[in-house]
Amino acid sequence: MKRISNVIHSWKRDHPGEPFSAYIYDLGELKRHAARIVATLPAGAAYYYAIKANSDPKIIEALLSVAAGFEVASLGEAEKVREVSREASIIFGGPGKTDDEIENALRLRVSLLHVESTAELLRVNWIAERLDLKADILLRVNLRGPLPAGTLQMCGVPSQFGIDEADIPQAIELAQSCSYVALKGFHFHSLSNHLDAHQHAAMVGHYIERARHWQSRYGFDLHYVNAGGGVGINYEHLESPFDWESFVQKLGQIIGQEAGESAPSLFPEILFECGRYTVASCGYYAAEVLDIKRIGGSHFAVVNGGLHHFLLPGAWKHRHPLFVVPVESWPYPWPRMEIHDLPVTIVGRMNSTRDILARNEPMTRLRAGDVLVFPYAGAYGWSISAHGFSSLEHPQFFVSKLAKSCNRVQSK
Known part of the structure; x- marks a missing residue:
């Protein structure tokens, strides 16, 4: 909190009278946290960063030396990774890939393509033949369930994602x-934003079991089981986070049991695509x-921002944590408006009641x-x-490289 306060006060001193709004990224915290994720994963598991959570080039660059690679969901995201690194491993997923995306993803040397339907599988084969290369693919499975609940459900319920579990045998053939x-x-x-560590580990165990079943039945080399992401942030109760230590401990036990007497070379690598976490x-x-x-007995604080900057609380309908950084300077000749010990609804500048x-x-x-200040906004x-609503101003972006330094980067 002190470092964030210093960034704000420093900017306010240099820009008297100008209202403040910004994203502040602490790359030191990012690298420490990502390194912990990688260090604690059991043997046979690898970590990829899902850049849809935040595709800022500084974020990607900071994770180059930590992550095994990057998961992308569009050609644009793949190009963002390649602008930072020509060699980083990329896995490409998402429904509705166009021919152009598939072709250029292969030209960008993505490591794996997640195929979302049998029609997409045929198009990948057709495009790869035209390019005279072989495309390494994973079939994305829409499991029937039952599965645990997350904030968003991609499987276990009818959705646009992947291939129905019942159709996987046909897709393999x-x-x-x-x-x-x-x-x-x-x-x-x-699923997305799952908070139960033991259920999450058990779900990954179910993934491995299904993949091994299909491997045994159809006799192909099983190199990877991609368990996706979905590890959650408990925004409303930060004091009770996802229990990562229990998760990796349980996961290690599951991998050991599933591997059994198999030679390590015959057991698949377990991939994770952690973005939010x-x-x-x-x-x-x-x-x-x-x-x-x-207004009518209720109090409202209008801020120099809103959902056009920070949509997450509105989109996910959760109470996001926040704190106040007091600013003593006041540029006007009249008294400041202020409240004490009252509930306040915080609204933005969008001309919408939803802001x-x-x-x-x-x-x-x-x-x-x-x-x-809203933490956990990375x-x-x-x-x-x-971003484009009412053509309102974009926030500033500050990138912290060390605990005591913070650099302003160009607004997006």
Whole structure:
């Protein structure tokens, strides 16, 4: 909190009278957290960063030396990775890939393509034949379940993702008949923002069991089981986070039991695509209070920002953590508006009743000119927000490389 406060106060000193809004990324925290993820994964597991959580080039660059590679969901994301690194391993997923995306993904030397349907499988084979190369693929499986619940369900319920579990045998046989694809395994990504560590480990065990069953039945080399991401952030109760230590301990036991007497070379590598869990804690969204008003007995704080900067609380309908950075300077000749020991609804500048960042948030003290800071904003913050709404200004971006230094980077 002190380092974030220093960034805000330093900027306010240099820009008196200008309202503040910014994302602040702590790359030191990011690398420490990612390194912990990698170091604690059991043998036979590998970590990829899913860049849809935050595709800022500085984030990608910071993770180059930590992650095994990057998971992308579009050609644009693949190109962002290649702008940072020509050699980083890339796995490419997502429904509805166009021919152009498939062709250029292969030209960019992606390591694996997640194939989402038998029709897509045929198109990958056709394009790879035209390019005279072999495409390494994973079949994405839409499991029937039952599966545990997350904030978003991609499997266990009808959805647009992957191939129905009942149709996987047909897809395997089709892949084996295609001369320009090599079936390397399966991709399972069933839910998002899951908070139960033991259930999550058991779900990964189910993935491995299903993949090994199909391997045994159809007699192909199973190189990878991609368990996707889905590890959650408990935004409303940060004091009770996803129990990563229990998860990796249980996962290690499951891998050991499943591997049994198999030679290590015959057991698949388990891939993880952690996005939110990797990058959420390194980011902060901060917006200055422009106005405080009382309407019908309720109090509203209007900030220099809103959902066009930080859509996450509105999109996920959760209470996001926040804190106040007091700012003592006040450029006007009249008294500041302020409230004490009252609930406040925090709203933005979008001309929409939906532009609400927090409802009835208890405030000990809040003044116009103070800055509200939302931690755990590093994932799905700027990247999913309505940037173009009403042509409002974009926030600034500050990137912290060391605990005591913070560099401003160009606004997006």
